[in-house]
Amino acid sequence: MEIERKWMVEGWPEKLPLIETYQMDQGYISVRPTVRIRREALQGGETELILCFKGAPSADGLSRQEIETRIDAELFGKLENLIGKPLIQKERRTYLLPDGNHLEVNSVDEGMPSAFWYAEIEFKTEEEARSWKAVDAGLGEYLRDECTGKPGSSMGDYWQQTRG
Numbered sequence: 001m002e003i004e005r006k007w008m009v010e011g012w013p014e015k016l017p018l019i020e021t022y023q024m025d026q027g028y029i030s031v032r033p034t035v036r037i038r039r040e041a042l043q044g045g046e047t048e049l050i051l052c053f054k055g056a057p058s059a060d061g062l063s064r065q066e067i068e069t070r071i072d073a074e075l076f077g078k079l080e081n082l083i084g085k086p087l088i089q090k091e092r093r094t095y096l097l098p099d100g101n102h103l104e105v106n107s108v109d110e111g112m113p114s115a116f117w118y119a120e121i122e123f124k125t126e127e128e129a130r131s132w133k134a135v136d137a138g139l140g141e142y143l144r145d146e147c148t149g150k151p152g153s154s155m156g157d158y159w160q161q162t163r164g
Helices: 073-083 126-131 155-163
Strands: 002-009 018-030 034-042 047-054 066-070 088-096 102-108 116-122
Touching: 002 126, 018 073, 018 155, 034 073, 034 155, 047 073, 088 155
Parallel strands: none
Antiparallel strands: 002 116, 018 034, 018 088, 034 047, 047 066, 088 102, 102 116
8 A cells, every 4th residue: 555645846855864866767658557677776876677557546545555566677668659759757755854754856857847856755654744844844934835635746647747
């Protein structure tokens, strides 16, 4: 189960400890239901190839079923060829928040007219997600534009708008 909140942001946050940085490429076989592939290259680490399935979101957009499995390079290549469109380019940086949660900030398709930034936090429970306040983490201004559950704000929607 994936439980997360999401915000549109501008730039990387300041004064938070950086945990890790990934370069990613992702593409969609299907948007509804979500079936996607992603190449995740950890800076200074290994690269993983992932096939992901996501169910429909809950009514408030906080949670949905998610299944991720590693795949090999041959299958990834076949699926990328099947998609037949340029994959979305992302840089994701993960920061440690004062409460121990992780803030994942993504720069999407940098340098393209459609480029944008978003941030998300994954939670253990829906109650924790609902009660979490950006201002308590010193991020009230940075995380002011929440888009959790907002129609048109998913990466799948972005895929359809820019590649579909």
